[in-house]
Amino acid sequence: MLTFVLRRTLATFLVLLAASFVVYLLTAYSGNPLADLIGSRDPNREELIAERIRELNLETPVPLRYFSWLAGVGGCFIGQCDLGQSYVTNQEVTAALAAAVPATLSLVTAATFIAIILGIAVGMVSALRQYSGFDYTITFITFVLYSLPVFWVAVLLKEWGAIRVNQFMADPAVPILGVIAFGALGGLIWQAVIGGPARRRATTFAVAGLVSGGILGILLATGWFSQPSIGIIGLVILGVGTAAIVLLAAGGLRQRPYLIAVFGTVAVLIALWYPLQFLFFSMREVVWIIPLTLLASIAIGIAFGLVFGGENRATLARWAGITGGVVGLVLILDRILLVFDEYSNKIPLSYGIIPTIGATTPNLSGDIWIDALDLIAHLILPTLALTLISFAGYTRYARASLLEVMNQDYVRTARAKGLSERVVVLRHAFRNALIPITTIVVLDFGALIGGAVITERIFGWQAMGTLFINGLTHTDVNLVMGFFLITGILVVVANILADLVYSALDPRIRVS
Structure with a gap:
């Protein structure tokens, strides 16, 4: 594997080298970096021109x-990066990138992850319910989303995803007809997803409708929207639900080792809820407590899988680790929501709970939990804008891929052996259907970075998009090349990871 990675890295390095030369020339010849000074009436104009x-x-x-710039890039290998000076930002390009890259990566990573999970899940269900009402509805929605430009989606989200939601959060009240309509909508969605004969659909609609409407009614009655939280009860419900979904996906509902490992992971993390509250409070200024909590949760799941997995310990460790990671995220989110009231009192009234501009709230003071909630609040709209566009593509690709795999001979053989449809889909079809989608994910990752340029501009994020547009507008070659260098490296890394994922999904593919 190491040989493969090194070989791929060398090949892509040569491609990046040639591409960087072309981009440098095109940017340098596209304008005059002295244009603003030439038209200036400053008495020191000549001195300023000579200085620039x-x-x-x-x-x-x-x-x-270009070769001088390339030598500065080469210095990065020995810890002496010199990407030049940006006359637009009046600072070193490395300093500008250090401030911009984390914001863009958080936005693109969140959008990619959410779009992949939702897109693949909905696409697979749509394929299994081919030519049903659910399939036609999802097809219509995805075509609409796919045809919408990013900037228009962003503008609509500002109006309906922020302004209207902030108005609701200021006075969270829903009339009884609204609760009934919400329950009916939930019932319609679930009966379409589960499918089956008319009687089964009617039962699903009734149960799901009552549950959906009941949950909304309880949240309104308890004032949850004014002071949201998860708490120990919510953690238990979400933890058990996560365990059930993981077991369903792993096919281990009737296998004792799976039950022990997955539910054992959930039980341990639930038991740690109380001591973690003290730890989170006492270490509220330590940034690393959040990733360490997540890693520890995953490690607990992996440990359960290795101990109780027997011959399948590697597979069980993976599923238990996923369970631990999800429950760990719930633990972290629960702690973040505890500061909601404090956060809402600190932000300006004009901002609202869901901000429409900026990556952070100016002059906001607080601990890591306040900062985390502020980051999540600012991520909601731009992440949703990027997610909706990517979701449409992933849904269609996942649907087409699963439909193709379901017609393969080995799937028919699995059915002929008497395996249940759930086992056929999850164990035999699903994994192979992910192989072509992996390619799309890599390509879409680069496209998302490009889309983030527009999205960041609309939502006022001072990140990579702003640097790129400023550099291109003012012919700041160093700034543009800094953007190219970071995005190029990210795409290269994504391609190498995709090759490794191929080998994990299909044993016939060797990375050597």
């Missing part, structure tokens, strides 16, 4: 300037 020429080394031919 010296600062940007404009007297040197463009191809030679």
Whole structure:
């Protein structure tokens, strides 16, 4: 595997090298970085022009300037990065990237992860319910989302996803007809997903409708929207639900080792809820407590899988680790929601709970939990804008891929052997259906970074998109090349990871 990674890295390095040369030349020849000074009436104009020429080394031919920039990039291998000076931001490009990259990565990573999970899940269900009302509805929705430009989605989300929601959060009240309509909508969705004969659909509609409407009614009656929280009861419900879904996906509902490992992981993490509250409070200034909690939760699941897995310990450790990771995220989210009231009192009234602009609230003071809630609040709209577009594509690809796999000979053989449809889909079809989707994920990751440029601009994020647009507008070659370098490296890493995922999904593919 190491040989494969090194070989792929070398090949992509050569591609990046050639591409960087072309991008550098195109950017340098696309405009004049002295244009703003040439038209200036400043009495020191000549001195300013001479200073910028010296600062940007404009007297040197463009191809030679590229190699000078490349030498600075080479210094990164020995810890001495020199990507040049940006005259637009008036700072080193490395400093500008250090401030911008985390914001863009958090946005793109969140959007990619959510779109993959939802898109694949909905696409698979749509394939299994082919030509049903659910399938036609999802097809219509995905076509609409796929045709919408990112900027329009972002503008609509500002109106309906922020302004209207903030108005509701200021006075969370829903009339009884609204609760009934919400319950009916929930019933319609679940009966379409579960499917079956008319009697089964009617039962599903009634039960799901009552549960959906009842949950909304309870949340309104208890004032949950004014002070949201998960608590120990919510943790138990979500933990057990996560365990049930994982067991259903793993096919281990009737296998004792699976039950012990998965539910044991959930039980331990629920038992740790009380001591973790003290730990979270006492270490509220330590940023690493959040990732450490998540890693510890995953480690607990893996440990249960290895101990109780027997011959299938590797597989069981993976499923138990996923369970631990999900429950760990719930634990972290529960602690973040505990500061909701404090956070809402600290932000300006004009901002609202869901901000429409910026990546952070200016001059906000607080511990890591306040900062985490602020980041989540600012991520909601731009992440949703990117997710909706990607979700449409993943849904269609997942549907088409599963339909193709379900017609393969080995799937018919599995059915002929008497395996249940759930086992056939989850163990034999699902894994192979993910192989072509992996390619799409890699390509979409680069596209999401490009889409983030527009999204960041609309939502006022000072991140990679802002740097790129400013650099391109003012012919700031160093700034544009910094953007190219980061995005290029990210796409290369994503491609290498995709190759490794191929080998994990299909044993016939070797990475050597």
